Each structure stands twice: as structure tokens, then as C-alpha cells.
Amino acid sequence: MPRNDGLPPGTLAMLILRILARGPLHGYGIAQRIRQLSSDALSVEEGSLYPALQKLLLKGWVKAEATVSDTGRSVRAYRLTPAGRKQLEVERANYSRMAKAIALLLESA
């Protein structure tokens, strides 16, 4: 059941990849970072993060590894793989192309 996250479809995956590009992070960290970076402008239902992560895992764009959090609890962290890095570039290119196209359409119409 896909939920409306207030995000254009597919954007969540791109955001995750983008955040992980700066270094490995656990799920909660990713959620926090999305909130911070978007200055709460993008409302991501946090629960939908995890299914998205599962999908990225399956695609091989991220890798899960056991780490210890800053509070001393063991937790799963996600790291971008080379394939993920490539995918991020592809998605970024796609997105900006689409954004440009939409902007063009909005201005010229």
C-alpha cells in the first residue's frame, strides 16, 4: 500500500541516497537528516523510510552493516555502494531534467 508522503514518487529513494553519500548512517539518522536538510518543509512519514531502505538494499544500492550507535546500542547502519553512487547521479540528472522541463512548461504556458 503506497502511502502519500508528500513527496513526488521516487524522490525518497533519491534523498536517502543523497544523504548516505556523505557517509554511513542508521535509519533514524537518515530520518533526522531529511528533516533537518529540508527544514521540515518535506514531511516524510518516518515509517515509510524503512520499506524504502529494504528496496535500496535489494537493488544493491546500499549495504547494511552492524554498527554501534553514539548511545552504545548496536544498530544497523546503511552505506552507499558504488552502484548506489552511480544511481544517485542518474536520479539527480533525471530529477533536474524533469524539474527544468516542468519549470519551462509552467513559465511558457
Next chain:
Amino acid sequence: MDLRDVKLRARALLAPRQAERDLRDELAFHVDREARKLIDEGMAPATARARAHARFGSVPLVADECRDQRGTAFVDDALRDLRCAVRSFAHAPLASATVVATIAIGLGVVAVLFTFLNTFLFRTDRVPDVEQFYAVERLQPGTDGQSSLTRADFESLRRDTSVFTDAYAAVSGIDLRVDGRAMAVTLVTASFFDLVRVRPSMGRALTAADDAPNGGNPVIVLSDKGWHRRFDRDPDVIGRTVLVGGVPFTVVGVMPEGFRGLVVGAPDFWAPLAQLGAFRPNQRGRESSAVVEIAGRLKPGVSGDSARAQLRAWSANAPASTAERRAAAAATIDVLPHRGTVPRPMEAVMLFAPLFIAFGLILLIGCANVANLLLARGVARQREIGIRLSIGASRGRIVRQLMTESLLLALVAAAGGYVVSRLALTGAVVWVVGMMPADIWDVSLNVPAADWRVALFLVAAAVASTALFALLPALQATRIDPVRTLRGELVRDARPGRARNALIGVQVFASALLLIGASIFLRSGMASSQYDQGFRTADTVMIELVNEPTRTAMLQAIAADAAITQYAAVRPGMLDTLPGLATIGQGKTPLRCKFVSGDYFGVMGVPMLRGRTFTPAERDGAPVVIVSESTARALWPNGNAIGETFRLEPDRPSEGQPEDQPAFSSHLVTVIGVSRDVTGSRFTGNKPGVFMPTSLDAPDTAAMVRIAGDPDLARRTLIEHFIKIDPNLGRIVTMRTVARLEKVFLTIAFSIAVALGALALLLTVSGLFSVLSYLVAQRTKEIGLRMALGAPSRAVTRLVLAQTARPVLYGLVAGTVLAAALATVLLSTPFGAFISPIVHVADPVAYLASVVIIVAACVAAAALPATRAVRLDPMRALREE
């Protein structure tokens, strides 16, 4: 799907717990961290936790979505279904056990049959290209399919015709004692081993030099069975000698395990046909006129028909005394596919098909039982299913869950069926071996092994029966209206009722079929066990005297034996007779004849009704006869037979006479006595009508002796004594054994039929009982209401009984009609002709009895639930609802 993908999914599949734990931990960590952050910001802990949860959404839902992403949902579902199934069985252990046991029994009996079929069909030792083998037979007119081709014919056929690439001749079924042990030998020409194309596992097979006529070598080739029995699988057996009729034979080879030639039962060894004289002393010196079986591989391109035509031409040119005889010889020659007793796969399937149907009916009844049970449970679960349907579960999903339950049951039942089949097989083999009289053969029957094919068959049958018994209830249970169910209106749909009635009908139909079969067999078996052979069997023993040079010494030993109180001469064997013709005036009457000495009637306890028996002076060729009671009545309806004369002729040409059967010449005889009827074999009904005099001094006669004390013990001592005189002594058989042996095969067939019938009835009754009990329980409210309104208990009973009357009736009619139809078909087959003297297929009493039994059983099955219904306290019944 790349490798990582596979690894992830595999991990989720193989370590579902680990994956689940990781997921749970991760989600919990998230919520915890969020809550802590809110607490750090100054929120109260409880509020913080609630807030964190609200932000996150439903943890289980997220977990579910994660699982969906992993793509293992299908397996997860299946595992959940499985856990659910196990739990639901744990809730109803008795019902589940009943289901498993019922299906296990059904699967077990079918698996028994399949195990047998398996050993037939997939035997690895079959002779390659066995379908190329054709047998040549020249039937003797007036005999029951006895071939009359001799070894000389074989040589001529091999030399002068070109239908076979090669052929062999054999004399099989010779039982004799080797070093004191009963062994079976088949004598073959050396070409036999080349033709079957099976190499010995040790040593060599027979060579042409071994089988040189009027010479050859006294050598034998052991079968695996013979190697085991006589030499205990001694690896140094090659070159050892055994004594056959006092002649040393050398072991030159051992055939591989499982090689049985072209028959199911292998002989203990094979020997060159040229050595026939050593095995049958009375044929010594005339080996080339010995009657042989001939078979060979047809040349490529030669059909059975063209081979027949060629051989008829050959037979017509064979030297024979008159043109008429030559024509007769040509007319009766035949070429038939020869596969010994090894059936081809298709034939094996055909042979087993009726049995599979019979055994399968048990499984069918079991399935119907279980389907009914599940149907009942499905109705009880309507509420649960209704709720699940209404919250969005798909019907397919629920059907799948119900099917998972049934499949699990079926697999447990398959394991149970395996156990049942092994127990039944072992039991049956022990039982059969125990029944086989050990003094005729050393019977060794192995329990057929169950291999992977049996396992595969069991699983396939289990799955197929699951489909049979579970699909209908599963579909039925989900075909409901969720809204009405939720409102608490249990749907008392007409459809489950219809399905249930159909199942009851099927059960009654199947058990009627089986029960009628069983009754027919049982009644025939009872009739046949009361069969009076007309002579003493309790304390008489037949001694074959096969070696003429030692006849005198043997007779002296018999006379000297203290255990033998009386003895007489008889030929041919105990239950055999010779065909003959009585010519009185113009008419010829076929008769069955037997040569006996005057003491025969005393030894065998056959009373003389009139006249006298033979005197010692009346021996071979004396023109006197004794006729049986019924023969006397047939030939002289108004006279007393004594003193009457008639001409007695053999009913077959004297040439082509098998050497081991006595002949008699046409002569005029006078009746001197009338004996009571001797009935002979129950299979062939070989009643001797005329007794002719002979004596123990005549060649080929056997001795019938009366024993004081235990005949089996006497038999063993006799063998010990006689072996010292003649190591090649013939069979010594107690008449008890002969009588028993005839009964053994009947008993086996009857027992199987009766067991199947009883099982069918039992399963049907238990099925009906559980269905009716369930129905009464379900209709408690209605019944209570009726009774509260003053319905008499009779009406309630009728209500319960009426529930099943119609399907029972339909099932009975269908079963009876089909049984009658099958009987008609069976009677028209050769097998039907064989069993018709024993099994009376058209037996109205059997039909009637079966119908009565089934009706009675159904009433009995309904009685208890009906009683329970009548005893219902109307008020309580109404309150409970």
C-alpha cells in the same frame, strides 16, 4: 535478480528469525531514539513515547511493508499458514488424528499395491528386448494346451527354418533333490544364455560343447537364488560339484542377482538339455524325443503371422506317419509372443488396474470422510472466515490457507501411509509364507522393497487426495457473504448440504462395490472350503518314484517302513487324470481315467458301492475297470453297471504323447465295481470316472501311502531314508499339503477381498456417524424447537435418518449396478473363465447381503445421533443458542 538480491532473499528465507529480529530491533531503535529526543527537549516520557509512535506510524504495518519489499511475503504467508494449521490441529487433536489416520490407511493400501507393481514394472533384471521373443507351440488335439514339440523338432526347426535369429529349447519345472535338498532346475540348450544376453556374474554360462547331444558335460549354472540356498553365497563356488541322481555335476557359473530367465520364479540352476537323463531317469537314452518348450528371437522384419505360416509349412513337411497327421500337426502349430510370466509394463498396469480401482476405492472413501469432516469444520469456521474476508483478505488467500492445512495433513498422512504399507506388506508376506506348505517348495518371499518411486508415489497420491478432499470444503467455506456472517447469521446454505450428500453417496457407492465383491469372494470361499475331494487327505502321502533302476529298492523301503500302514499304486499324479473315451454301441462318451492298484480305494478311503476292487493279479492291461458312481449313472442309467462291457480308447493320438504320461491302448473292458465319486481338483474339476488296474511294479507309477502318526514327520523320515537309496528321489508330498495348496491361493484372494470390504464398511460407517453427529449438533436449536412445539420423538428420528436416506439410496443403486456390470465384463474374460468354477460372480445372495449390511450399517451409524437428538432437553437446547 542479481546475486545480492538472491543472498538477501535467501537470508530472509533461511534465517527468517534473524531477519525478523533485525527488523524489529531497527524499528524499535528508531522509536526509542525519537522518544529520547523528545524527552531531552523536555517532554514527559509517556507523552514522548506516544508522540514518537504517532510520528512513526504503525510498527507492525511498517514491518509488513518491509517484508513485502523483501519479496518473501509468499513464503512468509506460507509459514504463517503452516503455523496456523499446526495450531488449528492442536486445537482439535482428535479430529486431526482421525483425518490423518483415515487418509493414511487409504494411502497405505494403495501404496502396498504400488510397491508390488513397482517391483514388476521397474525390475532392473529384465531380459533386454524381451518383446522379440516368440514361443513355438504345437498343440495336441484333445488336450488342454499341451505342447508336443520335441528336442528333435527343435533341431530341425533351427536347421530348416529361418524365422528366428536364434532359438532355444528348455525343459523347466523339474524338482529334484541335490545333495538331499529340494531344488528346481531348468534344462536349456546352450543358446539360451546367448539369447537372453545376460552375462554370468561369476564363471561362465553354458557352451555348445556342454550341450552336445549324446555327450556334453555334466555342468550347471547357478541362479543367484540357488547360489544362496545351496552354497550360502560362497565366492569359491566355481568348480564345486553336486550330486544329481548320483552323477557329479560341476558348477561352472553363477548368474547375477535378479536374473530369473523369462519367468518370475528363477530355478535354482540351469543345466544342459543334453543331460536330461540325469534329471529324469525314465527318459534316459531318449533325450531327443523329450517334449520341450521352444522360443526364440524373431528375425527383424519377420512378423508373428509370417513366422506362423513358415512354421506351418515346415511342420507339414516334417516326417509323420500319415498325411492326415501331418496336416493336423501343421494346423495346430502356433507362434506366440513369449515373455514367460514376466508381464510387460502395459500388461502389468492392466493387470493391476482392477486392483488399483479396488484399493483406490478405500482411499476414495477415506477422502470423502475427510472432506465431510472438513466441510463440517468449514461451516463452523464461517464466522472466522467471514471476518477475514470483510477486513480485506482475498478469497484466494483464505483458500490457500485452508489448502495449506490440508496439505500438511496429507503429508503427515503420506508418512503414516508409508508406515501402514510397510506393516501391511510385512504382515502379508509373513502370513502368505506361513500358509504356503513348506514341503512342496522352500518358499522364500521377500517383502518388496520400497524405493524412491514408492515415496514419490505416496507424496503424489497424498497431494492428489488433498486436492480431492480439501478443495471442495475450502471453496465451500469461503463462498459466504461476509456481511451476513458478521451480523452473526450463519449461512445455512443449501450448498454444503448438497456437497455433503454427494460425499455420502460416493462413500456408500464405493463401499457397496467393495462389499459386493467381498461377499462374492467370501461366499465362494466358504463354498470352496467345504469342497469334498472325496478322498482322505489327513494321513496320506504321495511318493513319486522317478528312478526306475532304484524302484525295487524304494518299494522295499516303503514296505519296511513302520510308519506306513498301507500302500497302493497310482498314476498319473494325485489330482490328474487322462482323457479317454468309452465306446458303447455307436456312442462315444469322454471319460477321465486313472490307473490305480486294488489297494488304492482302501488307502484313500474311497468306498466301493457295489462290486469289488482289483485283485493283486489284475495288473496292467487286465480288461477290468471300476467306474465311479456318477459315471455308472451316466453310462447305464437303468442298470447297475457291474458286468457291463465297453471299449475304452485313449482320446489322443499315441504319437506326440508326452513321455512322462502313461498311455493306454484301446481295449474292451468289463466293469467289476462302482466306487463313490472322487472329485479331484477344485480348479479343474478333474474327476476320474474310470479306474484301470496297475501295480507299483509298472514304470512311472507313484505310491500312495497311509501313514500312522504325523504325516509331516513321516514325510521327513521317508526323505531321509530314501535319499540313501536314491539321492535323486522324486517329490514326497503329504496330501494334506496338496489340498492346502489349492486352498492357499483362494484364501489369499478371499482374504484381501474381505479385508478391503470390511475396511470400506468401517470407514463408511465412521464417516456417516461423524457427519450425522455433527448435523444433529448443528441443528440442536431447530430440533429443540420442534420438540418444544410437541413433535413426537419418532418425527425427530425420522428427521435425522431422512437426512441421509436419499444419498445412501443413490449410492447403493449406483454401486450395485456397477458391480453387476463389472461382473458381466469379468465373466467374459479368460480370467473369468479360470475363476468361474470357484467364484460365482452372479450371486444374488451376495448382492442382497451387501445391501442389507450397508443399510444396517447406515442405520446403526445414524442411530446414536438420532437417539441423542430425541434425548435433547428442548428448553436447554433453546437456551444454549
